[in-house]
Amino acid sequence: MSDASGTALANVFREEWPLLIGAAMRIVGDLQTAEDVVQETVLTALDRWPLQGVPDRPGAWLMTACRNRARNVVRDSGRVRRAIASMPLSAAEPHPGDADPASGSGMIGDDRLRLIALCCHPALTADAQVALTLRMVCGLTTEEIARGCHLPTTAVAQRIVRAKRVLRECDAAFVTDEPDVRARLSAILDVIYLVFNEGYLAAAGEALTRGDLAFEAYRLACLVTELIASEPEPCALRALIAFQLSRWATRTSEEGAILTLDQQDRTKWNQELIADGARALNRARAGEAGPLLLQAELAACHSTAASFDATDWHAIVAIYDRLLQVQDTPVVAMNRAVAVAMRDGPGNALPLLDRLAKDPALAASHRVWAVRADLHRRLGDRAAATADYERALKLVANQAERQYLETALRGMAERFPEQDNKRKAETDVAR
Amino acid sequence: MSEFLLLGARQPGSAETSPRLAANDISALTTWHQHLRRWGLLRAFALPQDSASGLRVCLVIRASGQLAASRLAEEWRRRSGYEVSVVPLCDASQGTGEGHRDRP
Secondary structure: OOHHHHHHHHHHHHHHHHHHHHHHHHHHOOHHHHHHHHHHHHHHHHHHHHHHOOOOOHHHHHHHHHHHHHHHHHHHOOOHHHHHHHOOOOOOOOOHHHHOOOOOOOEOOOHHHHHHHHHOOOOOOHHHHHHHHHHHOOOOOHHHHHHHHOOOHHHHHHHHHHHHHHHHHOOOOOOOEHHHHHHHHHHHHHHHHHHHHHHHOOOOEOOOOOHHHHHHHHHHHHHHHHHOOOOHHHHHHHHHHHHHHHOHHHOEOOOOOEOOHHHOOHHHOOHHHHHHHHHHHHHHOOOOOOHHHHHHHHHHHHHHOOOOOOOOHHHHHHHHHHHHHHOOOHHHHHHHHHHHHHHHOHHHHHHHHHHHHOOHHHHOOHHHHHHHHHHHHHHOOHHHHHHHHHHHHHHOOEHHHHHHHHHHHHHHHHHOHHHHHHHHHHHHHHO | OEEEEEEEEOOOOOOOOOHHHHHHHHHHHHHHHHHHHHOOOEEEEEOOOOOOOOEEEEEEEEEOOHHHHHHHHHHHHHHHOOEEEEEEEEOOOOOOOOOOOOOO
């Protein structure tokens, strides 16, 4: 089997996975059993395909095998009557909504959407929603999720087991109509955003990024925008993720060091993702200017600027002003201060940062100190910059960011050798 | 050459897989079976209709002896994740692999 056919097969499995879980769920009515059925179906393919050959329509083969097994499980466990009574729709036959997910019939048109909505059940914590979505919808193994989230495998396994138990205890079933899904839309988008953030900027660990999770989040965002085509907010999230991912390849050097926007090679930015982001952003603009849309607008300003010098900082500050009106958080205020520094110079942003550094929510993070250090550096205040860099280094957990800060700190000595000598002399005198 | 029956079993719920892992495993296993066929070592295979007992796949292979069959079994186990048993079908009693010949 060639690499290409292996990749094609991986895509088939990936696309089919949530559909299989959904189909099994509709028959067996329980997430754990549904997962076992799909697991067994995939293992059967693993037994048979290498010997008999990959079927012409592997997706159809998997679906048929999955449904048959699910029915056998229901029959064998003697739960036929209960299962039939709880089944809102025919398990095997397509229902009217299948043909057109956005038909507006009031019924959810796709098992994958039902599955995402189930994984984002309000009875679950955000962490559990993320883990369950990655397992059930994206098909990642517990170990892969643990690696992606930098957690022990046992912790993730417990999270998933507990989440399934909670769903079973509260008798959670597939929601069947769009209003129910719309009620969970906010949680669904939050989960996708969390997955993306976890993948895009690792909170801890060696590498700055964990690509698989970030791209899984993009795939989920695409899926949701296709399944709920009439809603603008998922489009905003898709745009935001697409713009951010377009810079993926250029965010770090070959050695793994962070490259800031002004250092990145814009010719290597992914133009397909930028185009997809622009399309999604246009669709999102039909809705209200919520936090996701405004963040997508910000990302678009960066992704579509011809060069760093051509970045429209006036527009960016204006968008941050609007964002602060709908999402008044210290992090947004800090990012706005960075934009103000770019537009009006570091001296004008420093008072804003001084105020923010007193905010307990920000003071515990390395970012505010790193940003203030950079402003001091640009203003030529070496002592203040050094103090802030050192403070940031005490708090940073990500290895790539630590390296960036250390490099910046070392750069101070090269840039201001006279101050270094003066301080050395003062130290000598003091001794 | 002698014939051996390799029994590949998997306990229910013993392994967690993902789309990517499954695709990788199928690719690797397909390649391995192709090599067996090309070398004339795979005589037949059988896939049980019901895998409730844990038995998933049976292969009839040709090997120069028990040792060679065990080596193939170990490779199959490594690639598939099965628990593999080796059953001599005919005339493997003498075999350590070296200099063993088929009898008529």
